[in-house]
Amino acid sequence: MMANNNSAAIEVIDLVTHYGPREILHGINLTINEGEIMIIMGGSGSGKSTLLRYLLGLGIPTSGSINLLGKDITKISNTEMHQLRQNMGVAFQGGALLSSMSIGENVQLPLREHTHLDEKTMEIMARMKLEVVNLGGFEKLMPAELSGGMIKRAAVARAIVMDPKLMFFDEPSAGLDPVVSAELDELILNLRDAMKMTIVVVTHELESAFKIADRITVLDQGNILMTDTVENIKNSDNERIQSLLNRRPSNDEVQADEYLNRLTGV
Amino acid sequence: MPESATHPVINSLELVGRSTVKLIEEAGYYSALLVESLFWILAGPFIKRPVRISSIFSQMMTMGIAACPIVFVLSFSIGVMLAIQMIYNLKTFGAESQVVVGVALSVTREFGPLITGILIAGRTGSSLAAKIGTMQVNQEIDALRVMGINPVRYLVAPALFAMMIMVPVLTFFSDLAGLLGGAVYTSIEIGLSFDAYIDRTVSALAVADVMQGIFKSLLFALIITLVGVSNGFSVTGGAEGVGKATTRSVVLSISYIVIADMIFTYFLNL
Numbered sequence: 001m002m003a004n005n006n007s008a009a010i011e012v013i014d015l016v017t018h019y020g021p022r023e024i025l026h027g028i029n030l031t032i033n034e035g036e037i038m039i040i041m042g043g044s045g046s047g048k049s050t051l052l053r054y055l056l057g058l059g060i061p062t063s064g065s066i067n068l069l070g071k072d073i074t075k076i077s078n079t080e081m082h083q084l085r086q087n088m089g090v091a092f093q094g095g096a097l098l099s100s101m102s103i104g105e106n107v108q109l110p111l112r113e114h115t116h117l118d119e120k121t122m123e124i125m126a127r128m129k130l131e132v133v134n135l136g137g138f139e140k141l142m143p144a145e146l147s148g149g150m151i152k153r154a155a156v157a158r159a160i161v162m163d164p165k166l167m168f169f170d171e172p173s174a175g176l177d178p179v180v181s182a183e184l185d186e187l188i189l190n191l192r193d194a195m196k197m198t199i200v201v202v203t204h205e206l207e208s209a210f211k212i213a214d215r216i217t218v219l220d221q222g223n224i225l226m227t228d229t230v231e232n233i234k235n236s237d238n239e240r241i242q243s244l245l246n247r248r249p250s251n252d253e254v255q256a257d258e259y260l261n262r263l264t265g266v
Numbered sequence: 267m268p269e270s271a272t273h274p275v276i277n278s279l280e281l282v283g284r285s286t287v288k289l290i291e292e293a294g295y296y297s298a299l300l301v302e303s304l305f306w307i308l309a310g311p312f313i314k315r316p317v318r319i320s321s322i323f324s325q326m327m328t329m330g331i332a333a334c335p336i337v338f339v340l341s342f343s344i345g346v347m348l349a350i351q352m353i354y355n356l357k358t359f360g361a362e363s364q365v366v367v368g369v370a371l372s373v374t375r376e377f378g379p380l381i382t383g384i385l386i387a388g389r390t391g392s393s394l395a396a397k398i399g400t401m402q403v404n405q406e407i408d409a410l411r412v413m414g415i416n417p418v419r420y421l422v423a424p425a426l427f428a429m430m431i432m433v434p435v436l437t438f439f440s441d442l443a444g445l446l447g448g449a450v451y452t453s454i455e456i457g458l459s460f461d462a463y464i465d466r467t468v469s470a471l472a473v474a475d476v477m478q479g480i481f482k483s484l485l486f487a488l489i490i491t492l493v494g495v496s497n498g499f500s501v502t503g504g505a506e507g508v509g510k511a512t513t514r515s516v517v518l519s520i521s522y523i524v525i526a527d528m529i530f531t532y533f534l535n536l
Binding site: 053056057058081082085086088090092093094096097098099109110113114158 | 410
């Protein structure tokens with residue numbers, strides 16, 4: 001159940017970004033409440049991954065502001081950003097575990113960097129987080145020895161080891177079989193309910209999105225088409241949203257000129 | 267399109283201009299990486315974010331100690347080759363015994379640092395580019411950033427520190443191996459005893475000769491590290507991009523080393 005107290009954990013205001021000369025996001029406005037699971041959906045090239053990168057502070061926008069936990073990350077100092085990052089966890093699409101480290105060392109890494117805990121305490125904390133994601137006893141293995149689903153869960157363990165207030169998932173279900181995907185959905189719901197995290201999930205997996213979302217934002221060509229509850233999104237009469245939900249191309253998407261324009265950015 | 271826009275001269279000038287701009291951009295990037303690495307090495311401990319000592323020692327082992335056998339083999343061979351060539355040439359003047367001076371100066375001032383630099387560029391420079399490039403492709407660099415871990419502090423500074431120590435050490439080792447190669451061949455070819463060879467080498471060499479090579483090796487260490495990591499960070503396009511960056515890193519490092527060697531040899535011998 002959503003623990004929404006209507007206080008904004010993330011607030012994006014008039015966000016405009018460019019990749020080279022090409023404008024990717026055209027003035028995005030989005031508010032994500034504390035304790036909410038917000039799904040960001042859209043087709044390929046809609047700008048959802050770009051939006052995630054800017055929410056993570058991995059790029060400097062052309063204009064606009066991004067407030068995370070009340071701090072505008074486009075204006076704060078490196079020191080403030082460094083502190084803020086301790087309240088952010090990210091599970092990347094491929095896991096992004098450091099391949100030179102064991103699973104346990106990967107999970108301990110944020111603790112090693114941001115705390116002065118002794119080795120034993122860090123080991124115990126890492127083991128606890130791995131147990132949360134059902135990977136207890138796997139800490140000595142290297143990332144190359146794990147399956148895709150296990151790597152994603154280990155990445156979640158690393159992301160939550162500092163007990164962040166904000167959690168971001170990039171395509172958590174991509175490349176997973178339905179059973180593992182469902183397990184990951186349960187894990188995301190547990191993180192919200194048990195750890196009171198605000199969660200942003202970028203995905204194009206409809207089944208997973210409808211299962212875990214409190215609200216859904218649909219992006220299209222760098223614009224937000226709609227932000228609303230699952231039911232309202234499903235019942236929307238917007239043609240592009242319906243084409244996305246029904247997995248069919250909308251009329252204008254099959255126009256050759258439009259396709260060429262999108263490719264060339266003209 | 268105007269005719270002048272496709273004129274070969276205009277195109278050539280445009281190509282030169284673009285290449286120049288790219289070169290300046292790369293030089294700026296190398297400088298920024300160097301300054302940021304030095305900042306973390308020097309100031310990191312004071313802001314409670316030091317460069318990892320364990321990583322420095324680990325890289326000193328893989329970059330330096332593990333390279334000793336191949337450095338010895340190549341440098342010994344270079345010493346032997348120099349002795350062969352010099353004895354052959356000096357025979358004309360009946361001055362074979364002067365081979366000691368020739369080998370000593372050539373190895374310490376030129377071949378020791380150059381061979382070490384080229385070898386480390388191929389071995390370690392490529393490894394740095396491939397490692398960081400793969401991390402870039404796998405979003406490991408992004409993961410470091412979002413965990414609040416500066417990639418330059420975590421990846422570049424330890425490598426730079428390790429290289430600045432190990433390349434000069436390997437160069438000195440290379441000098442010794444090269445001189446040994448020269449001594450072995452000379453003793454066999456012209457019957458000069460090993461003790462006599464060492465005595466003549468020591469009297470022929472000044473500290474400045476050895477230091478000239480060591481100074482160059484410091485510069486080579488900088489070049490190899492900065493070219494390797496900057497190519498790694500600039501990887502795009504998956505495994506193919508990593509391969510391209512690795513190749514580019516080796517080619518650029520060796521080119522820069524040879525050109526820098528020529529320039530510094532000229533100025534250090536004015």
